[in-house]
Amino acid sequence: MNSVLEARDLRLVLKGRNIFAIDQFTLQSGEVMALVGPNGAGKSSLLLTLALLQTPTQGTILFKGQTVSRDNLFVLRRQMALVFQEALLLDTTVRRNITIALRIRGVLGHEAAVRTDRWLERFGILDLARRQARQLSGGEAQRASLARAFALEPEVLFLDEPFSSLDYPTRKVLLRDLGGVLQEMGMTAVFVTHDPTEIPYLATSVGVLHNGRIIKSGKVQEVLGTQLPGREEFQLWPD
Amino acid sequence: MGVVVEGFREAFRLLVTLNDEVLGITLRTIQVSGSSTLISVLLGIPAGAVVALNRFFGRAFLIDLINFGMGLAPVVVGLAVWLCFTRYGPLGMLNLLYTPTAMIVAQTIIAFPVVTGLTLASIQSVNPKMRLQMLSLGATRGQYLLLLIWEARLGILAAVIAGFGRVISEVGASMMVGGNVRGYTRVLTTATVMEIGKGQFELAMALSILLLLLNFFVVSVMSRLQQRGKI
Amino acid sequence: MLGRFRTMAMGMLLLAVGLAMPWKGETAESGMKDLILATTTSTQDSGLLDDLVPVFEKETGYRVKVIAVGTGHALAMAENGDADVVLCHAPESEKKLVDAGTVTNYQLVMHNDFLIVGPPEDPAGARGKSSVEALKAVMAENGLFISRGDDSGTHKKELSLWKQADISPTGRRNYLETGQGMGATLQMASEKGAYTLTDRGTYLSQKAHLKLEVLSEGEKSLLNIYHVMQVNPYKFTRVNAQGAKAFVGFMIAPQTQKMIGEFGQDKFGQPLFFPDAGKSM
Numbered sequence: 001m002n003s004v005l006e007a008r009d010l011r012l013v014l015k016g017r018n019i020f021a022i023d024q025f026t027l028q029s030g031e032v033m034a035l036v037g038p039n040g041a042g043k044s045s046l047l048l049t050l051a052l053l054q055t056p057t058q059g060t061i062l063f064k065g066q067t068v069s070r071d072n073l074f075v076l077r078r079q080m081a082l083v084f085q086e087a088l089l090l091d092t093t094v095r096r097n098i099t100i101a102l103r104i105r106g107v108l109g110h111e112a113a114v115r116t117d118r119w120l121e122r123f124g125i126l127d128l129a130r131r132q133a134r135q136l137s138g139g140e141a142q143r144a145s146l147a148r149a150f151a152l153e154p155e156v157l158f159l160d161e162p163f164s165s166l167d168y169p170t171r172k173v174l175l176r177d178l179g180g181v182l183q184e185m186g187m188t189a190v191f192v193t194h195d196p197t198e199i200p201y202l203a204t205s206v207g208v209l210h211n212g213r214i215i216k217s218g219k220v221q222e223v224l225g226t227q228l229p230g231r232e233e234f235q236l237w238p239d
Numbered sequence: 240m241g242v243v244v245e246g247f248r249e250a251f252r253l254l255v256t257l258n259d260e261v262l263g264i265t266l267r268t269i270q271v272s273g274s275s276t277l278i279s280v281l282l283g284i285p286a287g288a289v290v291a292l293n294r295f296f297g298r299a300f301l302i303d304l305i306n307f308g309m310g311l312a313p314v315v316v317g318l319a320v321w322l323c324f325t326r327y328g329p330l331g332m333l334n335l336l337y338t339p340t341a342m343i344v345a346q347t348i349i350a351f352p353v354v355t356g357l358t359l360a361s362i363q364s365v366n367p368k369m370r371l372q373m374l375s376l377g378a379t380r381g382q383y384l385l386l387l388i389w390e391a392r393l394g395i396l397a398a399v400i401a402g403f404g405r406v407i408s409e410v411g412a413s414m415m416v417g418g419n420v421r422g423y424t425r426v427l428t429t430a431t432v433m434e435i436g437k438g439q440f441e442l443a444m445a446l447s448i449l450l451l452l453l454n455f456f457v458v459s460v461m462s463r464l465q466q467r468g469k470i
Numbered sequence: 471m472l473g474r475f476r477t478m479a480m481g482m483l484l485l486a487v488g489l490a491m492p493w494k495g496e497t498a499e500s501g502m503k504d505l506i507l508a509t510t511t512s513t514q515d516s517g518l519l520d521d522l523v524p525v526f527e528k529e530t531g532y533r534v535k536v537i538a539v540g541t542g543h544a545l546a547m548a549e550n551g552d553a554d555v556v557l558c559h560a561p562e563s564e565k566k567l568v569d570a571g572t573v574t575n576y577q578l579v580m581h582n583d584f585l586i587v588g589p590p591e592d593p594a595g596a597r598g599k600s601s602v603e604a605l606k607a608v609m610a611e612n613g614l615f616i617s618r619g620d621d622s623g624t625h626k627k628e629l630s631l632w633k634q635a636d637i638s639p640t641g642r643r644n645y646l647e648t649g650q651g652m653g654a655t656l657q658m659a660s661e662k663g664a665y666t667l668t669d670r671g672t673y674l675s676q677k678a679h680l681k682l683e684v685l686s687e688g689e690k691s692l693l694n695i696y697h698v699m700q701v702n703p704y705k706f707t708r709v710n711a712q713g714a715k716a717f718v719g720f721m722i723a724p725q726t727q728k729m730i731g732e733f734g735q736d737k738f739g740q741p742l743f744f745p746d747a748g749k750s751m
Contacts, residue, residue, distance in 0.1 A: 053371055078377035088372040091390055100386075101376050152376075274489045277482065326552050326708050336552070337506065337535045418537040421520070433538075437515040438653035438676035 002029040003062075004156055004188045005050060010059035012045055019045045020212035022059075027156070032182055032189045034199045034220075037209035038237060043192040044160050046209065050190060051158045052077050064155070078105055081154035085161045087141035089133035089148075094125065097133055098148045105152060119147040122181060139170035146178065150185070157182075159191035163198070175201040196236055199224065210237045246444025253445055260422075265449060268426040271339055272407040275346035279354045279402050284395060286351075287358025288384055305359065308352025313345075313405075317412025320345040324416065337418035342426070345412040350402035357401060361394025362387055396465035400458055407454055427453070505532045505713035508545075508553035510622060511651045513696070514538035516671040516742055518733050525729070526720050532713045542621040548573055548699075551706030555714040557721070559696045560623035573699040575714075579721050580730050580743045581695045584627055585673055586686035587656075588613070588665035596665065597685045602635045604665075604686040609637055612644055614664035618655050619647025623694065628667040631691065656680055669694050671742040674734070696743075698722070722747035 005027035012019040020042035027033060027050075035043045048054040050061065052073055061068040063076050089097045095116060102112040120126040123143040128136065136144065142162060149157055162178075163171045179201045182189060191202060199206060199220060206223040208216040215237065216223050223236065253261045290301060322328050324336040324344075335341045365387060373383050388395060410428035417424035419433060427450040434443035513519065514536060523534050537544075537553065541560050547553040549572055556573065558564055567573045586604050588596055594613035596604035608615050617639070618625045632639055639645040646664070648655045652672040659666040660680040673684070686692075698721045703711035720726055727745035734742035 048371070051375060053374055074377065074379075077375065080375065082372065082375035084368055084372060086366070086368060088366065088369050090386065091392075104376050104378050104382055158375075270489050273485070277485060277489065281482070325550065326706075327550065331708070334504075337537060418535055420535045420537070421523075423533070423535065433514075436511060436651040436653045438657055438672075438679055440679070 003027060004029050004031075004064055005190075006062040007050065008060050010046075010049065010061070011057050012042070012049060012054070013057045014045075018212055020049075020209070022046065022214060025050075025207075025214075027188060027190060029188050030186045031205055032187070032191070032203045033205045033207055034203035035190060035192045035207050035209055036194065036196055036199065036236060039194060041209040041237075042212040043194075043209050047158055047160050047190060047192050051080055051082050051156075053082070079155040081149035081152045081157050083142075083145050083149050083157070083159045083162050085165055087133075087136075087138075087145040089136075089141060089144055091132075091134060093130050093132060094136070094144050095120070095129040097144060098151050101148050101152060115151045115153070116147075119151040122150070123147045123177065138166050139174060142166065142174060143177075146181075150181065150187075155188065157187055157189040159189065161192055161194065164193065164195065178202060196224075206236075208236050242440045242444055245441040246448060249441045249445035250448040253449070261446070261449070263422060264425050264427055264430050264446075265453065267339065267424075268407065268428075268450070268453065271342050271413075271426055272346060272403065275343045275350055275406050276399065276403040278343070278347045279350035280399050283351050283354030283398070283402070284358050284388065285384075287355040287398070288362055288388060290355070291359045291362035292384075292387070302359065305352050305356045309356045311349065311352065312411075313349050313409045314411030314415070316345055316348050317415035320348065320412065321415045336416065337420055337424060339417065339424055341416040342413050342424060345416050346406040346409060349409060349412065350406050353405055354398045354402040357398030358391070358395050361391035361398065364394065365390045393465060396461060400461050400465070403457065403461070404454070407450070407457075503531065503533055503713075505534045505555065505710050505717060506547075506553045507534050507536050507555050507557060507717065508543075508547040509536060509538055509557040510541050510544055510559065511538045512622070512624065512669055512672055513557060513559070515651070515653060516675065516734075518671075518730065518743065521733060522721075522726060522729060525726075526717060529720070530713075530716050532710075532716065534717070540620050541623050541626075548701050551701060551709060553701055554710040555698065555700055555717045557696065557698045558623065559694050560626055561695050561697065562626065564697055564699070568699070572702055572705065574702050575700040575718050577698050577718055577722050578746050578749060579696045579698050580727075580745050580747075581693050582670050582743045583687065584624065584667055584669055584692040584694050585684050586665065587659070587668055587673060587680075587682040588685050589663040589681065590683045591663075592683075592685060594665065599686055601631055601686050601689055601692055605631055605635045606637065608665050609635075609639065609642075609644075614644050614646070614662055615639065616655055616659045616662070616664045616666045617645065617647045618650065618652065620649050620651075622652075624652060624667060624669060627692075627694065631667070634691070656682065671734070674738045674740070674742065695746075 003026050007022060007025040010020070010022040010025065035047065037043050045054060049056050052068060066072065066076070068076060090100060098116045098119070099112050102115065107115065117126065120129055123146055125140060125143045125147065128140060133141065133144065163174055166174065175198060182202060203220055205219050206217065207214050208223065290298065290305070320341060321336070323330045324333065324341050325331055326336065369390065373386055378386060408428065410432055413426055414429045414432065417426070417429065419425050419429040427446055431443050431446040431450065434446060509519070519536055523536060526532070527534055537547070541558060541563070544556060544558055545563055545567060548556050548567055557579070568576050586596060586601055594608045594611035596607045599607060617628055648658055652668055653676060655666060656668055656672065656676055658664070660682050698718050700711065700714040700718055701709050703709045727747050730743050730745045731741055734740065
């Protein structure tokens with residue numbers, strides 16, 4: 001039982017609406033799960049809840065066997081990292097964005113510098129280290145956001161539609177790069193997307209969310225089935 | 240037109256000859272308005288941040304109050320402070336009427352809502368997703384606050400500039416609670432009004448020019464700081 | 471960046487200390503060394519106090535806070551015990567305070583006089599007439615008259631003259647009330663080519679800027695009489711009675727009276743005030 005994340009009876013009700021209702025959820029170490037579904041299916045809310053940033057209306061979450069409660073919330077958050085659709089960088093240089101994030105997590109000095117350089121390099125933006133964050137293009141900013149997330153060396157990585165605001169060519173390159181890194185590091189991750197064509201690049205498993213419930217889940221091959229990669233049309237959920 | 244020209248000449252003369260009284264008045268203006276701005280900044284920025292970031296009972300009303308306070312007529316504040324500090328008023332035993340301290344109190348009350356309200360608005364205008372991002376990094380309350388203030392710094396600096404501008408140009412409250420006492424509570428604004436009342440227009444013009452120069456100098460320093468964050 | 475915050479905080483702390491420095495001398499203990507003198511704006515504007523007060527401060531060590539406001543306000547300060555000593559020139563109003571026991575040690579100090587001034591062309595023909603006749607003429611010829619309208623000593627004097635002339639000027643088209651000090655009122659009269667009642671002191675000090683001439687002067691009814699008085703310390707315990715007594719004594723002392731008589735000689739070629747201590751008016 002190498003589960004990094006487990007959730008039972010997870011429900012979220014906001015303003016009278018049922019956002020999601022998940023009976024059982026498991027994420028194994030090294031698993032990269034794609035959470036797909038149409039807009040409004042509750043994917044982002046589920047992601048935020050699993051990332052411990054949204055309190056569920058009911059249910060239990062276990063992180064590496066530990067039950068999440070108010071007391072350990074803070075500590076456990078620091079073992080995760082989150083990448084949003086918008087890069088959400090601080091208004092300073094690229095390098096400082098990473099070092100500040102590291103500093104928040106108590107990583108300073110030499111160690112911080114080493115990690116920063118390594119990940120800037122890995123995502124191909126070492127030459128942008130001293131550029132102001134607000135001067136970056138969309139793709140560059142997302143690379144910075146990813147570099148930041150990886151530099152934190154999290155146990156779990158969460159990505160919320162990280163590439164949906166980028167143009168197709170940029171997206172393709174980034175998907176390949178990210179896919180490579182995820183494999184290399186054996187990183188455990190959950191990423192949300194509404195574009196199933198991204199799945200084969202990054203994921204090892206898939207969860208299909210529809211109207212707040214998981215209607216299909218399993219390994220990539222199982223769920224995509226005969227809908228092989230290369231085809232632009234996937235039908236994973238009813239129209 | 241002649242008054243303006245004469246005014247410039249007089250201002251120049253006063254500065255160059257380092258006229259004692261005028262220098263004293265100018266220094267006092269800086270001290271009084273500088274102190275009030277400083278206090279309202281030290282109180283107002285955290286206050287604005289706290290209100291921006293927390294939900295609590297009566298929050299909407301409090302924000303209404305803050306916004307209302309931004310436009311509060313200074314002379315009304317002056318009257319209220321005067322009533323408090325007058326000898327037989329509630330705070331009369333402090334003997335603060337007609338002192339620079341009373342002026343600082345009144346000016347702080349005037350500037351505080353401005354700084355708070357504009358800080359509040361600046362922090363609210365930071366991308367709400369940024370909040371989540373910072374929380375996901377695992378920022379503590381304190382770190383989170385500092386980061387937000389940094390992100391909102393342009394607006395916050397504008398708040399400081401606005402607060403300062405409001406008090407250095409204020410005359411009604413300063414006159415009322417300070418009394419325009421020579422060598423003690425006389426500042427550039429109250430002195431200007433007095434000279435106008437005396438019909439000494441050149442001197443009044445000169446004092447006004449000094450006030451404008453002072454205002455411009457301080458504000459441009461702050462402005463430079465603000466814009467530097469934008470390179 | 472968190473480090474930059476630290477430097478900013480330090481900088482602000484230093485700034486705060488720097489700004490607070492001169493306040494060290496001003497603590498509550500200076501309460502008894504302070505003396506609040508309530509007087510009128512025209513008295514302050516004449517500049518007499520700028521000469522006299524430093525002399526008094528040097529002799530006695532008191533710090534005099536000269537609060538120059540409208541006559542009404544000054545007398546109200548006495549009635550509320552907010553001032554220690556009052557120097558004013560509205561004898562009828564002051565009398566009420568004396569009778570009520572609000573003020574004591576009521577002493578005559580000096581006088582100056584009022585003038586009726588107006589445009590040099592004098593369309594209403596007020597020149598040379600007595601004050602009351604001059605006012606009548608202004609109204610008769612529809613000349614413009616500007617009043618202070620602020621309950622000041624000057625205003626009250628003006629109203630008493632209208633009463634003597636049996637004219638009620640308020641509300642008339644050619645009667646404007648500024649609600650402001652003498653300087654501002656003279657300015658307006660000058661701009662509009664109007665008539666007004668002014669004290670000699672303010673008129674002389676602004677003469678260079680004004681297009682107004684003296685049209686009526688010299689009568690007894692145009693006298694502007696100044697008294698100094700203590701706010702009753704038995705009624706108001708927080709009053710600085712010693713300081714107030716010292717100030718009253720100072721104002722009627724022969725040395726001071728001499729200074730009063732000489733004030734303005736060099737600047738205007740004539741004295742602005744006439745010392746009267748000890749006389750009966």
